[in-house]
Amino acid sequence: MIKYLWILIAFTFLLSAYNWYEEGYFSxxxxxxxxxxxxxxxxxATxxxxxxxKLSGLPDLPFKFSAVLSVVxxxxxxxxxxxxxxAENSGTSAAQMHVIVxxxxxxxxxxxxxxxxxxxSVVFKLSEGKNA
Incomplete structure (x- = not known):
């Protein structure tokens, strides 16, 4: 699953690079x-x-949800x-706020x-210990 998240991140980067090229700020x-x-x-998030x-004993399902939500x-x-x-008049347009905001x-x-x-995850781990 993590491999697919990295592929989506690369695709997002390509879309962002296309948007940057389209806006015409070449620096x-x-x-x-x-x-x-x-x-x-x-x-x-990924x-x-x-x-x-890989490093903790916590259930990773909530973190998968967070990462997928962030990437999507x-x-x-x-x-x-x-x-x-x-964007029209993109140098002064509020449409450029997406770069920062x-x-x-x-x-x-x-x-x-x-x-x-x-x-x-901590609540899941603690409840798992009580049920065992």
Whole structure:
């Protein structure tokens, strides 16, 4: 499953790169901000899932849910931006806010769902110990 998440993250990066090309800001800093911000949150969620599944004894189902949700939300958001076309007057348009605001919102959402996954996994682990 983790392999498929990485493939979706790569596809999200390609969609973000296409959107960056479409907008016409050809600088290295613009490329880094626009495209690395698009995939930073899904990468974080997938790395958390990998760490939990390999290093801890906690159930990883809640972390799988969090990672899948993060990757799918990022993919849907950047597919929308890539397919929506170039923003009119994009240098001053509010449409450019997706470069900054969307990664921050996705990061906040992923951190919240990862925290909820941690609490859920601990509760599952504790209830598993009581039933045994």
């Amino acid at each position: 290295f800093l613009g490329f880094c901000v626009a495209n690395l911000g698009a995939v930073a949150t899904p990468i974080l 790395l958390i899932l990998q760490g939990v599944s 939300l990022s993919l849907v958001a950047y597919a929308y931006y890539a397919l929506n076309g170039r 969307v990664p921050i919102v996705l990061l906040s959402f992923t951190l919240l769902t990862s925290l909820m996954a941690l609490v859920t």
